[in-house]
Structure formats: C-alpha cells, structure tokens
Amino acid sequence: MTGASEFVVQGWCPGALRPMLSGDGLVVRIRPDAGRLTRTQAAGIAKAARTHGNGLIDLSSRGNVQVRGVTQASHPGLIEDLRALDLIDADAATEARRAIMVTPFADATTSSLARRLAAELTQGPVLPGKFGFAVDTGPAPVLQAVSADIRLERCAAGGLILRCDGVPLGTPVTPQDAAQRAVDLAHWFVAAGGVTAGRGRMAALIARGVRPEQADTAPAPPPSAYGPGLHPMGALVGFEFGQIQAETLAALAALGNVRVTPWRMLLIEGLTALPDRPDLIVAVDDPRRRVIACTGAPGCLQAHAPVRPLARRLADQVPLGKTLHVTGCAKGCAHPGAADITLVATAKGFDRIRQGSAQDLPEAAGLAAAEIESEGLFR
Ligand code: SF4
Structure with missing residues (x-):
C-alpha cells in the first residue's frame, strides 16, 4: 500500500494519496464515488480543507474536488479525516484506476x-x-x-x-x-x-485506423445547452474560476447532497429555489462565466504572473457569447481548447492570441496588463 507520505513533485494528475506539489502547497484530489457527495461528506471536506489546507477548494474539469494548501505535515491528518468520510481508496493504484466521470x-x-x-x-x-x-x-x-x-x-x-x-x-x-x-x-x-x-x-x-468490434448505434442527441440555474434534480451553481471557499461548501452542504460536475459547478440535490449568496454564479449571463483563468502565480510553480486578478478586472469587457482565457503559462491547463481571446503570461509580459488556444501563435507579444486593460479587448 502506498502511504500518505508518498509525494509526487510535478507531472502527475494529483490524487489524494499521491498529491502534487504546487506553489501554495500540496494539491489533494478527491474523486467522489459516482460523482456524488453526501451532505456529511461535503461538510467534512469543507472542514478538512480549513483544518489541513488553506481553505480553498478547486473543482476540476474531470469532476474532482481538490483541496489546496496542504503541507507534508498536515497531509496524513487530512487523509485520516477523508478516510473517515469514506472518500479514500485502499491504495494509490486503486485511486488512479478509478478515473470515472459520471453525469450529474x-x-x-x-x-x-x-x-x-x-x-x-x-x-x-x-x-x-x-x-x-x-x-x-x-x-x-x-x-x-x-x-x-x-x-x-x-x-x-x-x-x-x-x-x-x-x-x-x-x-x-x-x-x-x-x-x-x-x-x-x-x-x-x-x-x-x-x-x-x-x-x-x-x-x-x-x-490510426484501429477499430474494435462493429459499432452501429448512435447516442441520443445531446441537449442544446445547460448552465447554472434550477434543474429537475436541484440547483446547479457555479463559482468564479471554479474555486470554492470552504465556508461556501459548508453552507451548500447544509442545503442538500451534492453532485460534482465537470463544468466546475455543483448540483445541490432537491432544491427548488436558488441559494442566495454573492459568491455563487446562478445566472447563465453572469460575466464571470465568460472568463477562464488557471491558478497562475503564486499558486502554481510554472506561472509567469498572477492571472486571476487580471481576468477578474477584464470580465466586464467580454461580451455575451465570447470567451476570454487568461493563463499563467502556455500549458493552458484551465482550457486546452480555443477561446475568442487567450492571454498567455510569459517572462516578458502577456502574449495575445485571437481565436486560438494557449499554444497558438500570438498576434501580439510582451503586453503589460495595464496596456491590455486600457486598450480594450474586443474593440
Ligand atoms: S497553465 Fe501553467 S500556470 Fe496555469 S496552472 Fe497550468 S501549469 Fe500552472
């Protein structure tokens, strides 16, 4: 069995038993069973994030929950608390195999x-x-x-x-x-x-042209769109940059069981009215839904600059239907695909890419944040 003290520095998808080192400590990734957390489990994660981490919880694009700011000293206690909530696999190999995303x-x-x-x-x-x-x-x-x-x-x-x-x-x-x-x-x-x-x-x-057995049945057509708001199963709520404060998760856990989505939103089961908190995104046209930003500096060791403060300031410049991606380096973790505008932090300032991803050729390079703000993004 792999113990709680086995750490991977970089280059892995983090797990709970094999956390990844980031700029603000270890990132401990929890894979909820069938994408669901009971109220007790959600409240327990919130408490554990405060006790053993820095109180910040990320939602991943694969429907996982990540506790940030954990230290090597606090990791064993976190694992113990999560194990008591039935959120820890028998060992790291089992944890890694359970890469299953479930529809909310x-x-x-x-x-x-x-x-x-x-x-x-x-x-x-x-x-x-x-x-x-x-x-x-x-x-x-x-x-x-x-x-x-x-x-x-x-x-x-x-x-x-x-x-x-x-x-x-x-x-x-x-x-x-x-x-x-x-x-x-x-x-x-x-x-x-x-x-x-x-x-x-x-x-x-x-x-490469390799095929398994003959396939002949099409999937049902997907729905046209879905976003935050009320759904037949409850309330779907989002968070700026997919990050939740422990206090917010604790408040949501008090309302019902939680389903984790790959859209960095949570579905609170059984609600027929939207929770009223300013830190929640509950409207489809909320400007915070138009900006994507990774952890950036100082939370990520690879980042060339802080990105979330800039993304937050630029959100109101992004028209409805457009997207802005601000990333701390060209890896583009938060959004591998194309955006209307992508700003990539480099050692010399920000590169700006239109209609492309973080790895595409920029139309302008070495821009200062103030210059980007004053020029206007979508003129
Ligand atoms: S895109 Fe780069 S800076 Fe941002 S989280 Fe990923 S590795 Fe870190």
Missing part, C-alpha cells in the same frame, strides 16, 4: 453502473494516467465535450451503448454487462497498441 443528472441505474465499473476496474488493465471513462447514461448525454476514452451512453430508444471516444457510433450493452464490457474494451485498447511509453488515448488509436 444520474438516475439510480447510472449510479449503480458507475459503482460496478469502479469495482471491475480494480481488476482492469493498467491504463495511461489521462485515460478515463464517462458514465453518461442520464436522459441525454451531457459529457461528450468532456475528456474521456470509453463512454457509456443512451441511444435515442433509451437503451445503453458502449462507445469509444473518436467513434460516432456505439455498441448496445445491458445494465448487467455494461461495466464488464467497458473493462473488456480497455483491455482491447491495450492489446491493440494504444499505449506507448505509458501514454495513449483512445481517440488517437482510432485515428
């Missing part, structure tokens, strides 16, 4: 399927660190824009299908065999040569 609009069948898949994966193949599964079997698929390699979805007729990322069609499966078939597909991925030097993604293998 899960019904009982979906939750049970996610748990069966987690159990089957303990005997599954060793997969690359970024490889993941999506159990997207709510009324309609909502995770198709979210990174995953093997997907369980529903077809238009309501039945379950198993689909490889990169292939538009899937294969019908049943609630009884779906989990095992997903693990079989992972074995196929490895046997077909999908892993090279410990890395590999399903879509890349498919792009």
Whole structure:
C-alpha cells in the first residue's frame, strides 16, 4: 500500500494519496464515488480543507474536488479525516484506476453502473494516467465535450451503448454487462497498441485506423445547452474560476447532497429555489462565466504572473457569447481548447492570441496588463 507520505513533485494528475506539489502547497484530489457527495461528506471536506489546507477548494474539469494548501505535515491528518468520510481508496493504484466521470443528472441505474465499473476496474488493465471513462447514461448525454476514452451512453430508444471516444457510433450493452464490457474494451485498447511509453488515448488509436468490434448505434442527441440555474434534480451553481471557499461548501452542504460536475459547478440535490449568496454564479449571463483563468502565480510553480486578478478586472469587457482565457503559462491547463481571446503570461509580459488556444501563435507579444486593460479587448 502506498502511504500518505508518498509525494509526487510535478507531472502527475494529483490524487489524494499521491498529491502534487504546487506553489501554495500540496494539491489533494478527491474523486467522489459516482460523482456524488453526501451532505456529511461535503461538510467534512469543507472542514478538512480549513483544518489541513488553506481553505480553498478547486473543482476540476474531470469532476474532482481538490483541496489546496496542504503541507507534508498536515497531509496524513487530512487523509485520516477523508478516510473517515469514506472518500479514500485502499491504495494509490486503486485511486488512479478509478478515473470515472459520471453525469450529474444520474438516475439510480447510472449510479449503480458507475459503482460496478469502479469495482471491475480494480481488476482492469493498467491504463495511461489521462485515460478515463464517462458514465453518461442520464436522459441525454451531457459529457461528450468532456475528456474521456470509453463512454457509456443512451441511444435515442433509451437503451445503453458502449462507445469509444473518436467513434460516432456505439455498441448496445445491458445494465448487467455494461461495466464488464467497458473493462473488456480497455483491455482491447491495450492489446491493440494504444499505449506507448505509458501514454495513449483512445481517440488517437482510432485515428490510426484501429477499430474494435462493429459499432452501429448512435447516442441520443445531446441537449442544446445547460448552465447554472434550477434543474429537475436541484440547483446547479457555479463559482468564479471554479474555486470554492470552504465556508461556501459548508453552507451548500447544509442545503442538500451534492453532485460534482465537470463544468466546475455543483448540483445541490432537491432544491427548488436558488441559494442566495454573492459568491455563487446562478445566472447563465453572469460575466464571470465568460472568463477562464488557471491558478497562475503564486499558486502554481510554472506561472509567469498572477492571472486571476487580471481576468477578474477584464470580465466586464467580454461580451455575451465570447470567451476570454487568461493563463499563467502556455500549458493552458484551465482550457486546452480555443477561446475568442487567450492571454498567455510569459517572462516578458502577456502574449495575445485571437481565436486560438494557449499554444497558438500570438498576434501580439510582451503586453503589460495595464496596456491590455486600457486598450480594450474586443474593440
Ligand atoms: S497553465 Fe501553467 S500556470 Fe496555469 S496552472 Fe497550468 S501549469 Fe500552472
């Protein structure tokens, strides 16, 4: 078993038992079982984040919850508290295998399927660190824009299908065999040569022309859009830059059980009215939804500059329907895709990219933050 004192400095997706060192201490990533936290678990994370971390909690784009500012000395106590809440796997290897994202609009069948898949994966193949599964079997698929390699979805007729990322069609499966078939597909991925030097993604293998068994069933069409607000299952609320203060999480936990989404929002089950707090994003047109910013300096060791204060000041300049991405380095962790404008911090100032991602060629380089603000972003 891997103990709480095993630390990875950089280059890993952090887990709880293998945290990653960042500029403000260790980042401890919790993978909620089937994407759900009971009120007790959510309140317990809030308390543990205050006690053992710096009180800041991030929501990841893979539906995980990250406690920040943990120290090597406080990590064992955090793990002990999280284990008492049933949020810690038996060991780091089991934790790493349970890379499953679950639709926040899960019904009982979906939750049970996610748990069966987690159990089957303990005997599954060793997969690359970024490889993941999506159990997207709510009324309609909502995770198709979210990174995953093997997907369980529903077809238009309501039945379950198993689909490889990169292939538009899937294969019908049943609630009884779906989990095992997903693990079989992972074995196929490895046997077909999908892993090279410990890395590999399903879509890349498919792009090389390698295909599993014949797939013939399309997933149900996804909904046109969804955002913060009231939903049949409760209230979906967002947070500036996907970061929550421990006090906010504690207040939300008092309202109901929590579902974690890959959109850096939380669904509070059973609410029929929106919680009234200024630190929550509850409106689709809130300007804070138009800006994306990573941790930046000083929280990230790779960052060339602080980015969130600048993003916050620029939010009102971003028109409805447009997006601004401000990133502390060209890695672009917070938003790998394109944005209308991307500002990349470098050693010489900010690079500005239009209609591209953080790694694309800039149209202007070495800009000062004050210059960007006074020029106006979307003139
Ligand atoms: S994009 Fe760069 S600066 Fe921002 S969190 Fe990722 S590594 Fe750190």
